[in-house]
Amino acid sequence: MMEKMKTEDFINELKKALEIEDEDQGITLETNLKELEEYDSLSVLSIIAMIDKNFSKQIPSSDFEKVTTVSSLMELISKEHFDQI
Amino acid sequence: MGTKISKVECYLPERVINNKDIFLLNEINNKNSQIDSALLEKRIKKLEKSTGIKERHTASKNETALDLALTVGKKVLQNYDKDRIDFLILCTESPEYYLPHGSAILQDKLDFKKNIGAFDYNLGCSGFIYGLALAKSLIYTDIANNVLLITSDTYSKYINPKDKANRSIFGDAATATIIEKSEEEQIGEFVLGTDGSGYKNLIVPNGGLRNRYDSNAKEIDDGAGNVRTENNFYMNGPEVFNFTIKVVPKLFLNILKENKNNLEDLDYVIFHQANKYINEYLRKKIDIPKEKYYLNLLHTGNTVSCTIPIAIKDSLDNKIIKKGDRILLAGFGVGYSWGGTIITI
Numbered sequence: 001m002m003e004k005m006k007t008e009d010f011i012n013e014l015k016k017a018l019e020i021e022d023e024d025q026g027i028t029l030e031t032n033l034k035e036l037e038e039y040d041s042l043s044v045l046s047i048i049a050m051i052d053k054n055f056s057k058q059i060p061s062s063d064f065e066k067v068t069t070v071s072s073l074m075e076l077i078s079k080e081h082f083d084q085i
Numbered sequence: 086m087g088t089k090i091s092k093v094e095c096y097l098p099e100r101v102i103n104n105k106d107i108f109l110l111n112e113i114n115n116k117n118s119q120i121d122s123a124l125l126e127k128r129i130k131k132l133e134k135s136t137g138i139k140e141r142h143t144a145s146k147n148e149t150a151l152d153l154a155l156t157v158g159k160k161v162l163q164n165y166d167k168d169r170i171d172f173l174i175l176c177t178e179s180p181e182y183y184l185p186h187g188s189a190i191l192q193d194k195l196d197f198k199k200n201i202g203a204f205d206y207n208l209g210c211s212g213f214i215y216g217l218a219l220a221k222s223l224i225y226t227d228i229a230n231n232v233l234l235i236t237s238d239t240y241s242k243y244i245n246p247k248d249k250a251n252r253s254i255f256g257d258a259a260t261a262t263i264i265e266k267s268e269e270e271q272i273g274e275f276v277l278g279t280d281g282s283g284y285k286n287l288i289v290p291n292g293g294l295r296n297r298y299d300s301n302a303k304e305i306d307d308g309a310g311n312v313r314t315e316n317n318f319y320m321n322g323p324e325v326f327n328f329t330i331k332v333v334p335k336l337f338l339n340i341l342k343e344n345k346n347n348l349e350d351l352d353y354v355i356f357h358q359a360n361k362y363i364n365e366y367l368r369k370k371i372d373i374p375k376e377k378y379y380l381n382l383l384h385t386g387n388t389v390s391c392t393i394p395i396a397i398k399d400s401l402d403n404k405i406i407k408k409g410d411r412i413l414l415a416g417f418g419v420g421y422s423w424g425g426t427i428i429t430i
Contacts, residue, residue: 041250041309042135042362044323049366052330061323 004083005054011070013054017046029071047073055081087270088221090428092165092263093398096157097142097256097385104129104139107253110246132253137361141256141386143241150179151187153259154237158195161233161261167195170263172229173203174219176212176236176390178419179243180205191235202229209287210357210418211277212236212390213260214425217414218275220264232264236390243289243318247304248311251318254360256386260394273427274343276336280421283328286321287419328421329363334371336415340425348373351427352410353400355379357417358392379405389418406430 011027018038020027033039033047044064051057055077067073074082108125133139144153154175162170173195175188188203202223208215213236220232237259244251264272291314292298302314313319333356341347354373356364361382368378379396388395393414400406408430415425 041307041311041322042131045326045362048323048326049330049362052370058327058331060327061321064323 005081006083013050017050018043027070031070032068051077087267088224088264089267089271090262091265092161093394094157094161094261095395095398096153096160096259098144098148098153100143100145101140102143104132107249135362136254137382138253138386139383144239144257149181150177150237150239151181151190154191154235155194157259157261158191158235161263168198169231170197170233171201172223172232173201174216174232174234175205176208176216177205177238178207178209179239208422209389211416211422211424213393214414214416217272217426221272224266230266234262234264236260238389240318240389245313245317248313250311251320254387256388258385258388258391258395260391262394271429275424275426276339276343277424283421286324289318290315292316326363329417330370332423333367333417336423336425337371340413340427344427346427350411351413353377353406353412355393355396355412356415358382359387
């Protein structure tokens with residue numbers, strides 16, 4: 001059984017993947033990823049890499065297109081990997 | 086008896102497109118937008134950092150992959166008795182004609198003797214590996230003694246001028262490799278693979294016989310400012326990345342297994358150069374030490390079937406690899422198709 005990841009840690013991993021350097025830039029479960037200034041075609045690769053590294057899982061691009069908020073991304077990865085959503 | 090690579094040459098077309106050109110071309114195409122120079126600088130920096138590409142060469146309007154192949158063919162035959170070549174293989178996805186095959190035209194233009202075999206095959210980023218496997222087989226079966234393998238592609242002609250994502254990644258190039266008999270085996274065991282279920286993720290949909298070229302094809306916007314039509318090259322980047330991270334680590338282990346080697350037995354690793362982000366991610370995932378891993382797309386970009394021979398030549402010229410070194414080679418991409426082997430320099 002894989003260890004569950006804290007939401008806070010996941011958001012930090014996500015910030016790293018998106019190269020959000022501003023510590024204060026608030027990313028919450030409700031943040032719409034696609035509306036972020038940093039979000040571009042390479043961000044998708046970074047998020048895929050981050051999910052592969054942490055959860056050994058590959059997300060099909062067709063599912064990825066439906067992602068809006070951080071919590072929708074977490075649901076896609078599957079709730080069982082997190083302590084809460 | 087064995088086989089070896091005895092010569093490698095590369096040719097890059099003269100025209101160079103740098104990162105600024107990529108963005109400016111896009112701005113010119115999009116007449117309504119104003120160029121903010123600070124934002125432009127930021128984007129240029131980010132592009133180089135993530136892709137590892139500063140500039141790429143592209144063929145000019147009237148220059149085809151066969152022209153590049155001819156130039157690199159002449160280059161590799163300098164100081165080489167061309168009558169020794171008894172088989173010519175051309176790997177390209179940018180054919181001169183539907184028919185005849187380009188290698189026939191090359192036989193004539195390179196002034197080869199007529200009793201040589203020649204054929205083309207259509208493969209992308211795994212093409213050089215398949216070519217080596219073919220050349221080795223031809224020599225082993227006594228069909229040929231000295232094989233000239235040419236890879237040449239001009240993706241720039243397929244990519245829409247407004248598709249800056251793909252324009253920034255791909256470059257045009259040609260390479261020529263001579264494979265010969267040798268006393269000891271210097272080309273190891275091959276691992277080859279294919280998964281056609283991913284064929285739509287790297288494709289030029291129109292222009293073949295299934296969907297003819299459509300001069301009224303509609304423009305498709307990907308939502309991130311990249312425009313193409315069905316006549317153009319299309320890549321589903323995220324899906325191809327998924328394929329890569331699933332297949333390449335396994336491929337790497339299988340190549341080692343087939344050749345009864347461990348990572349420690351290798352002096353160097355050369356993967357197809359897709360882009361810096363992907364190649365660096367693969368390195369970390371497989372756990373290959375940085376000093377053993379080729380990563381250089383700075384002046385060429387992703388040149389499809391040419392990246393591996395370009396990397397071999399670059400590593401030899403810069404004395405990164407030397408005689409006797411064992412190098413793992415792996416290519417992967419369009420098809421999907423993948424393959425790898427271990428060579429001894």
